[in-house]
Amino acid sequence: MELTLLGTGTPEGLPRPGCPCAACAVSVGTRARAATAVLVDGALLLDLTPGAVLAGARAGHSLAGVRQVLLTHPHDGPAVELPPGLPAAGRVPDGRELSVISGHRVRAVPMDAPGTGYEVTGPDGGRLLYLPPGGAPAGWGSPRTESGGGQTGQRPYDIVLADVLGRPEALARLRASGAVGPATDVIAVHLDHDTPPGGELERRCAAAGARAVADGTTVLLGEYRAAADPPRRTLVLGGARSGKSVEAERRLEGFPDVVYAATGGSRDGDAEWAQRVGLHRERRPASWRTAETCDLVPLLADTGPPLLIDCLALWLTDAMDRAGAWDDDVWAKGGQRRLRDRVAELAAAVRATRRRVVLVSNEVGSGIVPATASGRRFRDELGRLNASVAGECEHVLLVVAGLATVLKG
CATH class of the missing domain: 3.40.50.300 (P-loop containing nucleotide triphosphate hydrolases)
Incomplete structure (x- = not known):
């Protein structure tokens, strides 16, 4: 499974329009972040955001092969224009599963806040969990042996994209349920101006056993990476x-x-x-x-x-x-x-x-x-x-x- 993060910021982006705070003032150049959107294997687009086509081109990817566009949360503000050739964007009802022509299977995960999370299983068996901003899986957090945890009997996800800094307890729930294990690559998305960019952002993510990446980063499931291991x-x-x-x-x-x-x-x-x-x-x-x-x-x-x-x-x-x-x-x-x-x-x-x-x-x-x-x-x-x-x-x-x-x- 190959993921390209077209954006990694909050729905407002970073810097926030018109915000005078210190974090927004330095969130320029490579530190600027568009609203979070993820391209999966060039075929599945999670969240449609302004400038998605241009963001994909900058990352060396075309959206011409996208077969499904899924939204995770209500999009406030002006309607996002659907680029020509992309299928209509929609949301999958909680608990329902969707098969994509590309061979991906998608299951909608209920959240404890407005929005929908998506569990994506690729043709190669790789598993991704993508959560909306401010959201955590509803009912998760109990051990694997209990019912209702959503992960009973399943192995941990390979990659988790979540609002790690905005909802740190969501990551704690995922660990408690077994959804996140020692080998899970946890990537912080929906990043906001509450955490200054640069070293402070990296330090806070590392403390949570996660990492932050720049817009346009491509992540390959199974490729070698230095594990985010918090100091003992x-x-x-x-x-x-x-x-x-x-x-x-x-x-x-x-x-x-x-x-x-x-x-x-x-x-x-x-x-x-x-x-x-x-x-x-x-x-x-x-x-x-x-x-x-x-x-x-x-x-x-x-x-x-x-x-x-x-x-x-x-x-x-x-x-x-x-x-x-x-x-x-x-x-x-x-x-x-x-x-x-x-x-x-x-x-x-x-x-x-x-x-x-x-x-x-x-x-x-x-x-x-x-x-x-x-x-x-x-x-x-x-x-x-x-x-x-x-x-x-x-x-x-x-x-x-x-x-x-x-x-x-």
């Missing part, structure tokens, strides 16, 4: 309200059944703290499980789904409490050694873990020197903890003002 251990550093927790959550929102290790615990009578915790919970996907604990070593040693630890600064506060580190006399008579042993144990657990893990920590020491000895002690020990954990991670990010800078990996 990532440390996200940042100051207060820098966006570090959002960045950490974003790196795992494309995976199902994430375990969220919250090290903050509960604080009786502190309404403001309870509100903070509540906002964090509301932001996380409903499928994630929360473990409120500072006992991180067993979690890291266990096998299971991805693990998000937020945050190491609160873990250190608990560790210093247990070591008596706030008392100078206790600190000098063994507290320092006990704390360093716990930090070394945690770093060793990060090194040995087989889980995908994202850790969050505060970056300190760049500003005012704390006025108290205990404050300076905490600052120093957090710096040492961050350095120890960073040394065991393949990927380290620093988040400042909501922008992530890669420090390692």
Whole structure:
């Protein structure tokens, strides 16, 4: 099966007409994206968009051999003119199958939002899943053994084209149902101005186990490609309200059944703290499980789904409490050694873990020197903890003002 992506942007395209945002301002030249449309084996066109004929010519393909044109979502705005020679565009009713004269079989997949997804099986047996903007398969996300998942007993798709950045939980559902496996080539389409183009786009796609390609790219099923493999251990550093927790959550929102290790615990009578915790919970996907604990070593040693630890600064506060580190006399008579042993144990657990893990920590020491000895002690020990954990991670990010800078990996 051969796919040519005539466009990879949202229905409005990128840059959006008249939009003054920073992402649209730099989405020019090779970074510009037409509305997503896909030509399959030169015979099947998924979504008819303005300029499709010209886009095909630029990619070295003619639309003269197209035998079927299928639409996936309502097209707002002016009607798209049907180029001469193309068959009339239409949508297949949900659940219905269509045989194309070219030998392709198409099944309409119901969505949880307006639109229709298409499962395409080529003459060679290759399988493609194409989803509309903002859509995820309705009812999918249960394991293969359950009914209603849509993938029971079938192998994963070879290629998936989906709104990975706009609906990351859709990718999580596909993984949970077995529709996306380790060898599935996941390509992000319907790209919008919410993610700046360039390195940031590539980084966010890679974190989800997907990739983005330029308009006009041709993808051959089965050809060798470097797999999109997210780093197994990532440390996200940042100051207060820098966006570090959002960045950490974003790196795992494309995976199902994430375990969220919250090290903050509960604080009786502190309404403001309870509100903070509540906002964090509301932001996380409903499928994630929360473990409120500072006992991180067993979690890291266990096998299971991805693990998000937020945050190491609160873990250190608990560790210093247990070591008596706030008392100078206790600190000098063994507290320092006990704390360093716990930090070394945690770093060793990060090194040995087989889980995908994202850790969050505060970056300190760049500003005012704390006025108290205990404050300076905490600052120093957090710096040492961050350095120890960073040394065991393949990927380290620093988040400042909501922008992530890669420090390692």
